[in-house]
Amino acid sequence: MKVKVQKLDGKAVSGKGGEVELNDDVFGVEPRADILHRVVTWQLENRRATARPTRERSDVARTGKKYGKQKGGGVARHGDRKAPIFIGGGRAHGARKRDFEQSLNKKIRALGLKMALSSKAKDGLVIVDSLEVKDGKTKALKGHFDKAGFAGKVLVIDGESVNDGFKKAAGNLPGVNVLPAMGANVYDILKHDTLVLTTDAVEKLEARFNG
Template sequence: MANRRSGTASTKTRGEVRGGGRKPWRQKHTGRARQGSIRAPHWRKGGVVFGPKPKDWSFDLPKKVRREALRSALSLKCKEGKLIILKDFSLSQIKTKQVVEFAKRFDLDKALIVVNENNENLEKSARNLDNIKILKTIGLNVYDILKFDTLVLTLDSLSRVQEVLTN
């Protein structure tokens, strides 16, 4: 989840706010409090003290740990009986109705469908459905496996997943 954070929150400090290079009034003999800049934090339109700056939250997990997490998530779905393996899942035309009928036939509430190759008809047919997500095998991750109730794999994608897990 940390890798998905955009980390783009940002504010300007007193040095980054436009203006404020000159002393607003001289140091002594005015009767006013001494000031160094009109962009000091306590001034209106002044800079922010210790405000957020863009930050990279991502970190790398070792390959073995990632592979083991994927293996664990897949075995969990298998134990729960929430893993469906299909010979092939392709649509001849772009029809959301066909994907909805497929979901009803297998009693899918929230499903992650993993396909090996780029299937544009299937992707376009399912992209309007909140409870169904189409993923290519290369993008398979633990978060999506656990987020969705049912995991649907094609035989091609299953062989590719096995290949990744055995390496």
């Protein structure tokens, strides 16, 4: 499919670079809610850190020797100092280790990213020629976004790396996030209202799947 290329301020790019041909194998896939849900769940679960366990009676490094006589001491009978009632003993019914990492087939992950890009290609995708911002000023970038009509949350994806001036200018704009093409992921694409890709980002994303 062909999509018009514009500048950051919404003005059309004239000449040969005024349009870009998007690969239908990447930007023309019919989205499926079940695939997108699986990929987003996998992505969010893998962000969770491992829940640390507490040391129970069998994990505490204390002597196992019976420290008192069975009878005649006038106190309760105990086998060792690992019991939870003693200082330094193991915790009773402590938290267990929980690892939330999930595995997901690479083909499903790739398909999910294609579907996320395709869903934005239908509504919410903007292609720009570059991310050049004068002096890296936030005020100048906000003016460009206002002229272009960007509303809500905006995700901007550049090529190999994000333009330094743009990254600096976008740092103080709420709801605006920037990523290199390698960092493109399903969750971030879907949770933003507008997806802005540079022409370099389009090339990198298409090469990512064709390579």
